[in-house]
Amino acid sequence: MIELKNYLSIMEPKDRETALSRYEAIFDEAGEEKEDEVIARLGSPAKVAIAIKREFEGRVPAPADTQPVPEGTGDESSGSALEDENSPEEDVSSTAPEVDEAEKEVQAENTQESPDTSLGQPAPEKRLRPLLLVLYIIPAVIIGIPLVALALALSVALFAAGVAALGGGVQVFILGFSVVGLISDSLLLFGAGLVIFAVGLVLAWFAIWLCGSSLRGIVGGIFSLGRRACYKEVRSA
Amino acid sequence: MKKIWKVTLIVSLILFVSGCAIMGVATLTGGSFSRLYDTVFSELDIMARIDELIGYFSW
Numbered sequence: 477m478i479e480l481k482n483y484l485s486i487m488e489p490k491d492r493e494t495a496l497s498r499y500e501a502i503f504d505e506a507g508e509e510k511e512d513e514v515i516a517r518l519g520s521p522a523k524v525a526i527a528i529k530r531e532f533e534g535r536v537p538a539p540a541d542t543q544p545v546p547e548g549t550g551d552e553s554s555g556s557a558l559e560d561e562n563s564p565e566e567d568v569s570s571t572a573p574e575v576d577e578a579e580k581e582v583q584a585e586n587t588q589e590s591p592d593t594s595l596g597q598p599a600p601e602k603r604l605r606p607l608l609l610v611l612y613i614i615p616a617v618i619i620g621i622p623l624v625a626l627a628l629a630l631s632v633a634l635f636a637a638g639v640a641a642l643g644g645g646v647q648v649f650i651l652g653f654s655v656v657g658l659i660s661d662s663l664l665l666f667g668a669g670l671v672i673f674a675v676g677l678v679l680a681w682f683a684i685w686l687c688g689s690s691l692r693g694i695v696g697g698i699f700s701l702g703r704r705a706c707y708k709e710v711r712s713a
Numbered sequence: 714m715k716k717i718w719k720v721t722l723i724v725s726l727i728l729f730v731s732g733c734a735i736m737g738v739a740t741l742t743g744g745s746f747s748r749l750y751d752t753v754f755s756e757l758d759i760m761a762r763i764d765e766l767i768g769y770f771s772w
Binding site for chain 2: 669677681
């Protein structure tokens with residue numbers, strides 16, 4: 477039971493307690509005399525853990541022989557329940573590959589949380605090449621600064637155009653109220669105001685997006701290119 | 714960020730479509746930009762204001 481508890485440590489505490497109490501009930505019911513028989517019938521703790529896990533994940537229903545036996549049936553029924561179907565030897569032999577697979581699965585799941593770093597080769601060490609770094613910084617600055625300035629200027633110009641359009645849209649909309657005469661002319665101004673405002677909204681937001689993404693792209697690109705060019709991977713012995 | 718962009722785009726699309734619809738209705742009911750220019754814009758002298766604004770930036 478302790479081993480089974482260890483295998484079920486990856487489960488939800490509530491589910492684990494439910495499953496463990498069920499198996500404890502089976503052992504209590506069988507008594508000390510038939511404990512070995514129950515263990516042989518159920519299989520190894522790993523196999524039981526997998527069965528429980530699958531059951532609680534909803535993949536398969538609980539095995540019939542693991543359901544608690546009603547109390548009124550007494551020892552006879554538990555004894556017959558234990559002796560029905562296959563004999564213990566047959567059960568173990570027929571499920572041996574499954575047990576191996578189950579144990580592997582449980583072990584894999586348990587080791588997922590603490591990956592063994594000693595299995596892989598040591599990570600390659602990166603060494604800076606100073607001369608290349610200096611040679612890289614000069615053209616990076618010469619090309620990078622004008623690019624950043626261009627992106628900024630474009631973004632600011634677009635943002636100014638967007639804000640102007642927003643203001644213009646509001647102005648045109650308000651102007652619609654001051655028209656004396658045909659209502660259709662007022663409507664025309666209301667419509668034009670809305671359209672200009674919508675265009676201004678898109679322009680202003682596009683300018684903000686362009687500024688953020690272009691600056692991030694240019695600076696990030698320069699840095700990643702520099703990292704690739706100026707560092708050399710060296711495998712430590 | 715993406716959500717704000719989506720909301721902005723949807724709002725501006727709604728405004729644009731409704732503006733176009735209003736302008737369409739106004740045009741069908743006899744609205745005219747040239748008449749508006751002759752009456753409203755000429756009184757406000759908008760072109761002179763725009764020239765003035767451009768004058769601030771040209772040196």
